[in-house]
Amino acid sequence: MDIDLLPAQTSLLIDANIFIYHLAGLSADCTAFLHRVKQGEVEAYITTIVIAEVLHRRMLGEAVAKNLIPAGQALKKLKANPQIIPLLTDYITDVEKLLRLPLHVIEVTSADIAASHVLRQAYSLFVNDSINLACAQRLGLTHIATHDDDFARVPTLSLWRPTDV
DSSP, rough: OOGOOOOTTOOEEOOOOHHHHHHHHHHHHHHHHHHHHHTTEEEEEEEEHHHHHHHHHHHHHHHHHHTTSSTTOOOOOOOGGGGGGGGGHHHHHHHHTTTTTSEEEEEOOHHHHHHHHHHHHOOOOOOHHHHHHHHHHTTTOOOEEEEEEGGOTTTEEEBBSSSSO
């Protein structure tokens, strides 16, 4: 469903890609949605895994944007040149700003890890997605803001997607 049509007061999990598209300036829908989160219109949850994913992807993006590594195989190039890492700080500032939003941060538990195994098998999800889903289920969340079609395989989830990416 269109993220712009998400009813007010909905509680939902936010996937990392929503933040990535916003921070990269690639989606006005994601930016507008996060503005609604800032205004307290929706009750937003993120996992510690989502935070780590956003940090990781923004670090790589910053290295490419600053022409410190080429775009192709960014992770491999950064690993080969670790001396670049201390030069990267914008990604930290970006994520710190996001964490000032009224977000509920869900810490991953060992029970979530155990539950994620079953979810991976049932819905053919990757590891991080299955752990995020396990966390959401633990809290009774049935809505997710995402651009990841893999979650469409979970019949108990309502997906809210940006339509401009």
